[in-house]
Amino acid sequence: MKAGLVDLKRIYEVVRAKPTCYDSSERPKVFGYRKQAEQVVAQVPEVKGVYLWGKYDRRCYWSSIYFGLAGLGKTKYRLKSRLLEELMDEKSCFWRICRSEKHIIKAREDGQKARTRAVRKAGATHIIWVATPNLRKRQVRELEADLIEALNPAANIVHATPPSHIQKDAIAIYNAFRKVIHAHRDCACPVYLK
Secondary structure, eight states, rough: OOOOEEOOHHHHHHHOOOOOGSSSOOOOOTHHHHHHHHHHTTOSSSSEEEEEEEEOOOTTOOOEEEEEEESSSOOOOOOHHHHHHHHTTGGGGGGGTTTTTHHHHHHOSSHHHHHHGGGGGTTTTEEEEETTOOOGGGGGHHHHHHHHHHHOOOOOOOOOOOOOOOHHHHHHHHHHHHHHHHHHTOOOOOOOOO
């Protein structure tokens, strides 16, 4: 199973260069953000898959923040496109390192619901992806329920009840996530909130 890691460090560098972008009531325009977002997902393939936003803490322990699907279920985008879409649509989560949650959500009238959802991903340092090109659509909901229960991502607020037996695909994906987490533990560069 092909898997990899997206390091969000370069995104945080853009944020630190423009920390006041959420200080205005106008939609933020951050020079260089899209380019960096495209570069951090450049090595991600355009295939169906799953992904996990998370962070390494000071002790290099992994915490899962958000689990998502790409090209499976309701989503039409493949991994690379889906991750880029999330980085663009939910970029306010990265400004959480220099602004309060309340400040970000209340910055403008429009989009408060989306920013509320986005700040749940605050503190993420990496996104792990796993390609699942052979996964069938009918397996998706049970697989998602299995993995959300096992990974316990904090930002996934809807939790379906998993089946009574764990699927072999869920085990394989979980093991792929764990392998990437362990492989990058020593070189993880955590980013901490204020």
